[in-house]
Amino acid sequence: xxxxxxxxxxxxxxxxxxxxxxxxxxxxxxxxxxxxxxxxxxxxxxxxxxxxxxxxxxxxxxxxxxxxxxxxxxxxxxxxxxxxxxxxxxxxxxxxxxxxxxxxxxxxxxxxxxxxxxxxxxxxxxxxxxxxxxxxxxxxxxxxxxxxxxxxxxxxxxxxxxxxxxxxxxxxxxxxxxxxxxxxxxxxxxxxxxxxxxxxxxxxxxxxxxxxxxxxxxxxxxxxxxxxxxxxxxxxxxxxxxxxxxxxxxxx
Numbered sequence: 001x002x003x004x005x006x007x008x009x010x011x012x013x014x015x016x017x018x019x020x021x022x023x024x025x026x027x028x029x030x031x032x033x034x035x036x037x038x039x040x041x042x043x044x045x046x047x048x049x050x051x052x053x054x055x056x057x058x059x060x061x062x063x064x065x066x067x068x069x070x071x072x073x074x075x076x077x078x079x080x081x082x083x084x085x086x087x088x089x090x091x092x093x094x095x096x097x098x099x100x101x102x103x104x105x106x107x108x109x110x111x112x113x114x115x116x117x118x119x120x121x122x123x124x125x126x127x128x129x130x131x132x133x134x135x136x137x138x139x140x141x142x143x144x145x146x147x148x149x150x151x152x153x154x155x156x157x158x159x160x161x162x163x164x165x166x167x168x169x170x171x172x173x174x175x176x177x178x179x180x181x182x183x184x185x186x187x188x189x190x191x192x193x194x195x196x197x198x199x200x201x202x203x204x205x206x207x208x209x210x211x212x213x214x215x216x217x218x219x220x221x222x223x224x225x226x227x228x229x230x231x232x233x234x235x236x237x238x239x240x241x242x243x244x245x246x247x248x249x250x251x252x
Contacts, residue, residue, distance in 0.1 A: 020064045020074070024226060027078050028233045031085075035237050040090055043082045047098055048105050050079045055109060055152070056141060067218045077226040080187045083160060084167055085237055088179065092168045099160040106156060110149050113142045151201030159194035166190060179238065180231050187227040195220045 002009055012019040027050075034042035054076035062071050079102065087095040117139060121131035163186050170182035199216030207215070 016063065017065055023074055024229065027074055028081060028230050031078055031082055032233055032237045035085065036240065040086065040094065043086050044098055044101060046082045047079050047102050050075045050082065051102050051106055051156075052109060054079070055106070059141065061215075064222070067221075068215065069218045069222055070215065073219050073222045074226070077187075077191075077223050078230075079160070080163055080190065080227070081230045081234065083163055084183050084186065085234055087164055087167045087171075088234065088238055092164055095164040095167075096161070099157070099164060102160065103153065103157050106153055110153075117142060147205060148202055151198055154201065155194045155197035158197065159190045162193055163187065163190035179235060183231055183234050184227050188224060191220060191223040191227070195223065 004012075012022070031043070031046045034046050036042075038045065054072040057071040057075060060071040061068055063069075083095050083098060086098050121135035122128060123131075166186035166189050167182050170178075170185055174181060195216045199212050199219070203212035203215055206212075
């Protein structure tokens with residue numbers, strides 16, 4: 001069952017690379033729209049949403065441009081975009097606050113979903129089969145291991161904190177000029193940290209070291225492409241005045 005027409009589903013099944021580009025454009029475009037409609041709160045909501053989507057989609061592997069990668073790379077990379085936009089429009093303090101909110105949300109998601117898995121499926125005859133199938137599906141997606149929890153949270157907190165610091169360090173050095181430079185360089189550097197930590201802590205052990213490294217390299221390549229792709233979006237969003245009454249930091 002899908003919300004999309006059968007013809008559209010068939011088209012994207014046959015054109016997976018185009019599906020990836022469409023999903024990426026929609027993800028970034030909707031983040032900009034949320035900022036346009038709700039300002040800073042909209043960006044915070046997008047960070048929380050991207051964390052949830054990345055956690056749910058992260059284990060799903062697919063083939064894009066002939067390379068195997070995690071589907072979560074689309075949604076997780078948009079967190080860096082939203083954080084950079086927060087940094088640009090509202091300053092380092094608000095960006096760091098968003099990182100900590102995202103970290104707390106990640107903890108809450110893991111805790112509450114882990115508790116949810118302890119509830120056993122209904123054994124009532126009319127619903128037992130359906131309930132067991134749903135429970136099994138939830139177990140496959142949401143059965144977080146200590147390795148996954150520790151690795152993903154550590155990678156998120158360190159890489160996001162570094163991204164905010166690096167973004168503003170470059171902004172100071174360039175005296176507020178060259179948004180494209182700080183947007184791309186800060187994301188490239190922080191994504192390097194994120195990919196290394198996630199690949200070695202989370203993937204290595206689930207898959208062999210060679211596969212973990214391969215997944216990390218491919219994932220990093222997609223992250224670099226997304227960082228370059230989102231540059232017009234951040235310029236587009238920066239051109240608007242703040243709509244939520246909060247003071248905007250100077251962009252020079």
